[in-house]
Amino acid sequence: MIGDKIMQVQELNFPQQMNIINQKPLVLAAGFFDGIHLGHQNVIKTAIRLAKTKQLPAGVLTFDRHPATVFGTNKSQEYQYLSLPERKLELLQKLGVDIVYIAKFNVEFSQLTPAKFVQEFLQQLNLDTLVAGFDWTFGPKNIANMQHLRTLAEHKFKVVEIPKLQFAEHKISSTNIKKYLANQQIEQANLLLGYNYQNSGLVVHGRAVGRQLGFPTANLDISANQLLPTFGVYITRVQSGQKWYPAMTQIGRNLTFNHGQNPITVEANILNFNQDIYGQELKIEWLQYIREEIAFANELQLIDQLKSDQQVTQNYFEKK
Structure with missing residues (x-):
């Protein structure tokens, strides 16, 4: 809760349960956002600022598990997160997000073509604008990247791409934070996290x-x-x-x-x-x-x- 504002959280299970709770069009930050580090915060805060100028709610789309656990090379292993769902919601609440959609990431969902993902999933969220990082993908990198999203979203909703955020010539990423934690570099990890x-x-x-x-x-x-x-x-x-x-x-x-x-x-x-x-x-x-x-x-x-x-x-x- 930020002041008197309560962040709403809704789980989505495509295509059976798509209970959309935003009545107004939504400015949505999309990504898995493990750790909600400074790079993620840049994406989410951009969505929040844009939503305020448009007088619309600011939302976040994330997933209930990392995609790698469904079809990655390490799906048989225990995936280790920087932020479990409860912690992620706590961090999003502090940022001032209005609505969080947590989509269930399963095999059926992962097999959506890029066009169907936009048409049958994203469009159902009543989007005004989707904000995501430059490297966000929603399928195979070569056909489901930000450039293709712009084409697929044309005349449906706007797309805002956030450029790479770097620190000391390294991309601020969950992967690099994990490397710091694995090498006793706690202060560097905390610097990239912002907490x-x-x-x-x-x-x-x-x-x-x-x-x-x-x-x-x-x-x-x-x-x-x-x-x-x-x-x-x-x-x-x-x-x-x-x-x-x-x-x-x-x-x-x-x-x-x-x-x-x-x-x-x-x-x-x-x-x-x-x-x-x-x-x-x-x-x-x-x-x-x-x-x-x-x-x-x-x-x-x-x-x-x-x-x-x-x-x-x-x-x-x-x-x-």
């Missing part, structure tokens, strides 16, 4: 090793379809209830114990915090990489390192 990268998960019982060492942790069960930064220790913030707390968080296998044969865990040591939060869903923001995960010779060495990590974390928040 701090976030995961969410339930607090579950762990082996209580951290508590025995004097560093109790909240063990977060983060679903496999959420992309995590690479292994290591990070400065983070954790949200419990409505409040954010400073924390240091490790992603890894607890190499010091059981020779690294443990499952992957996400363990947040929340500073100056002593509450029972088992079973709660927490949000975690990744702020800065501290160090790689290390197998220590003994518990004393590990405790010394954790004290050092905690001091680095405290210093970070004191400076902020």
Whole structure:
């Protein structure tokens, strides 16, 4: 909700359920928008500004799953997202979107020809204008790109193409953000996102090793379809209830114990915090990489390192 405005969300299942909720013609930003990064924000904000000048609602068209999960080379694998649907809607709401259409992306939908996609799907949305990035496609690249969309949409609705947005000679893209997260470059990823990268998960019982060492942790069960930064220790913030707390968080296998044969865990040591939060869903923001995960010779060495990590974390928040 932005002020008194409530963002409407409608699922579409082509062709059975096409419940269109905009009575006025719509200015629509189209794309999968994984992460809602600065490039995506540029597309969506353009649609919002244009809608305001035309006194029309501003909408977003996205999909319930990444197209690669339906017909891509990795469809048998768990696709990892920068933003799951709930997080995506939260980010779109902050931008001030009026309407979000979430289309079910299945085999039948993916097999629409470009002409049928425009005629039988897009035109049903009562469009005034469609806004999309220069590289948006709605089928095979050579026949379903922005240039062809202009031809197919002629006399039906207007098309606005948003040029490439770059940072340091690199395209701002979900792919490049994922590369940064995989290479401990949290601050660069956050810069391209325009906000701090976030995961969410339930607090579950762990082996209580951290508590025995004097560093109790909240063990977060983060679903496999959420992309995590690479292994290591990070400065983070954790949200419990409505409040954010400073924390240091490790992603890894607890190499010091059981020779690294443990499952992957996400363990947040929340500073100056002593509450029972088992079973709660927490949000975690990744702020800065501290160090790689290390197998220590003994518990004393590990405790010394954790004290050092905690001091680095405290210093970070004191400076902020």
